Amino acid sequence: MDFLKDPLKLAADWLIGLMTGWGMPEGVATGVAAFLGIFVLIAILMVIDIFLVWLERKVVARFQDRIGPNRLGPFGLIQPFADIIKLLIKEDITPANADKVVYNLAPMLSMMSVLILWAIIPLAPNILGVDLNVAALYIVATGAIGTLSIIMAGWSSNNKFALLGAFRQVAVMVSFEIPMVASLLIPTILSGSMGMNAITRAQYPLPFFILSPLAALIFLIAAIAELGRAPFDMGEAESELISGYNVEYSGMKFGMFYAGELLHAFTFGGFWGILFFGGYGLFGLEKLPALAFLDNVYINMLTLIVKAVIGYWIIMWVKYTMMRIRIDHMLAFNWKFLTPLSFALLIVTALVHALAKDASPWVYGLSMFLSNLVLGWIVVEFLRRYSRAEREKVEGPAKPAMEAAGH
Amino acid sequence: MTTAQIIFLVVAAVTLASAFMVVTTRNLIHAALWLVATLFGVAVTYALLDAGFLAVVQVVVYIGAIAILFIFAVMLTRKEMRDQGPQLNSGWWISALLAVLTFGGLVGMLWGWRGMDTLASEMPVGFDSINALGDALISPNAFVLPFEVASVLLLAALVGAVYVAFNPRSGDSRK
Numbered sequence: 078m079d080f081l082k083d084p085l086k087l088a089a090d091w092l093i094g095l096m097t098g099w100g101m102p103e104g105v106a107t108g109v110a111a112f113l114g115i116f117v118l119i120a121i122l123m124v125i126d127i128f129l130v131w132l133e134r135k136v137v138a139r140f141q142d143r144i145g146p147n148r149l150g151p152f153g154l155i156q157p158f159a160d161i162i163k164l165l166i167k168e169d170i171t172p173a174n175a176d177k178v179v180y181n182l183a184p185m186l187s188m189m190s191v192l193i194l195w196a197i198i199p200l201a202p203n204i205l206g207v208d209l210n211v212a213a214l215y216i217v218a219t220g221a222i223g224t225l226s227i228i229m230a231g232w233s234s235n236n237k238f239a240l241l242g243a244f245r246q247v248a249v250m251v252s253f254e255i256p257m258v259a260s261l262l263i264p265t266i267l268s269g270s271m272g273m274n275a276i277t278r279a280q281y282p283l284p285f286f287i288l289s290p291l292a293a294l295i296f297l298i299a300a301i302a303e304l305g306r307a308p309f310d311m312g313e314a315e316s317e318l319i320s321g322y323n324v325e326y327s328g329m330k331f332g333m334f335y336a337g338e339l340l341h342a343f344t345f346g347g348f349w350g351i352l353f354f355g356g357y358g359l360f361g362l363e364k365l366p367a368l369a370f371l372d373n374v375y376i377n378m379l380t381l382i383v384k385a386v387i388g389y390w391i392i393m394w395v396k397y398t399m400m401r402i403r404i405d406h407m408l409a410f411n412w413k414f415l416t417p418l419s420f421a422l423l424i425v426t427a428l429v430h431a432l433a434k435d436a437s438p439w440v441y442g443l444s445m446f447l448s449n450l451v452l453g454w455i456v457v458e459f460l461r462r463y464s465r466a467e468r469e470k471v472e473g474p475a476k477p478a479m480e481a482a483g484h
Numbered sequence: 485m486t487t488a489q490i491i492f493l494v495v496a497a498v499t500l501a502s503a504f505m506v507v508t509t510r511n512l513i514h515a516a517l518w519l520v521a522t523l524f525g526v527a528v529t530y531a532l533l534d535a536g537f538l539a540v541v542q543v544v545v546y547i548g549a550i551a552i553l554f555i556f557a558v559m560l561t562r563k564e565m566r567d568q569g570p571q572l573n574s575g576w577w578i579s580a581l582l583a584v585l586t587f588g589g590l591v592g593m594l595w596g597w598r599g600m601d602t603l604a605s606e607m608p609v610g611f612d613s614i615n616a617l618g619d620a621l622i623s624p625n626a627f628v629l630p631f632e633v634a635s636v637l638l639l640a641a642l643v644g645a646v647y648v649a650f651n652p653r654s655g656d657s658r659k
Binding site: 104108179211218222225228229244251254271 | 536552555559614
């Protein structure tokens with residue numbers, strides 16, 4: 078039964094037993110087993126990443142009414158492997174006067190900042206790297222390393238467009254970090270912990286997207302900005318900056334940025350699932366006596382992966398259906414709207430939590446949901462008045478006839 | 485020597501070496517990047533001491549905000565990013581003196597400390613340091629007063645920064 082309950086520990090124990098049987102000291106064997114675990118995880122992630130390239134190309138094609146890769150293999154599944162071979166055999170160009178060490182370090186840091194996020198993702202209650210008690214902050218800390226890699230790439234390329242792209246991208250990332258931290262604090266308040274496992278467990282019976290739909294929305298917006306994807310793709314903006322911070326990179330070094338971005342989007346889809354949609358839980362279905370067979374490690378892993386893919390699909394959906402926002406609008410949107418809103422939501426959530434935490438879960442959930450609804454309604458009403466005032470500044474007072482016509 | 489000691493020595497050596505590079509390298513951006521390495525080394529030291537919260541906050545605040553701000557400041561204020569000017573100004577001996585005095589004071593303080601060669605007591609199983617820290621920060625018996633004073637100070641700094649950046653002639657902040 079161990080194989081169904083805790084396969085990771087089983088495999089680790091077997092490996093350590095095997096190596097100590099060869100005469101290796103137990104401390105060394107544990108270390109080697111841990112390194113092997115990390116290596117296997119990264120290898121699996123890289124394989125997933127290859128298929129994410131295929132998925133992304135296929136989905137964007139459907140959004141644009143095309144077929145997408147369809148020549149190599151069934152459904153074009155071999156296409157990403159051909160892409161990788163192409164990237165590997167391309168000429169590796171380093172621009173003149175580039176800062177060589179920093180230039181080569183940047184793509185590695187970019188990929189690394191995504192991979193280390195997987196240390197805290199719980200695929201199942203016991204399939205996880207480490208159950209950090211500060212996991213929510215850890216997400217923000219890895220974002221800091223990603224920011225650093227972009228500014229390193231932009232500066233070391235010795236190219237105006239790369240530097241401008243890096244400036245704009247970093248301005249966006251540093252700004253949207255604030256609503257992201259505030260929206261990460263809301264699952265922390267609701268569950269009383271920053272650990273990913275505790276947050277997942279606290280979402281039974283009510284997942285947090287019901288308790289706090291506004292926080293889920295703010296986290297999604299901040300995550301898309303953090304990823305630097307459209308409509309927030311200020312760093313790339315190919316019509317203005319050619320390709321932004323990574324314009325000078327060729328071959329696999331560009332591939333690292335590109336694959337890192339796709340894996341990052343997939344990872345944040347996963348975090349959205351963990352923080353607001355119950356993580357590896359099936360919305361309480363697995364707790365029903367008739368469906369008890371669902372409460373097993375493999376179903377848990379599958380659930381989380383499916384949630385991550387759905388989150389990734391939503392991020393793609395936003396990317397391929399929205400226009401790029403101008404940089405001043407984007408920063409004004411963050412500082413004048415999203416940041417105040419997220420702080421207001423944080424205060425309201427903390428207040429409602431303090432008032433209702435001793436009530437039954439259903440009363441607690443209802444009061445949380447209603448407070449979110451009221452706050453959302455206030456925001457929409459405020460935005461309506463604001464946009465009407467702005468329109469009147471330009472067009473003069475609205476005519477009653479236009480009002481009647483439904484404008 | 486235990487594994488933890490070896491890791492600590494490696495991390496400490498890397499931290500010190502990159503701190504040395506911060507003050508000796510001639511390129512300002514490189515100095516900022518070496519500073520990032522130094523701060524990361526300090527974060528790893530915190531993690532080795534089981535202070536996970538401090539380690540993560542070190543990365544978020546110092547690397548994610550302050551070091552990025554340094555790099556921005558250098559990039560926006562220097563025309564040429566390769567600095568060729570003198571590395572020292574006329575006040576170098578004052579800062580050298582202060583650094584030596586601080587180091588001497590720290591060494592003197594730790595010299596008489598008995599905690600150096602005694603082992604720290606084991607933390608109880610299930611002890612959540614972040615909960616204890618949160619309780620201590622808002623408990624009247626512990627640090628609520630310094631915590632509030634620090635937050636008021638930061639708020640004052642924030643208001644001051646807005647006041648400095650605000651241009652009264654244009655009437656609003658949007659140019």
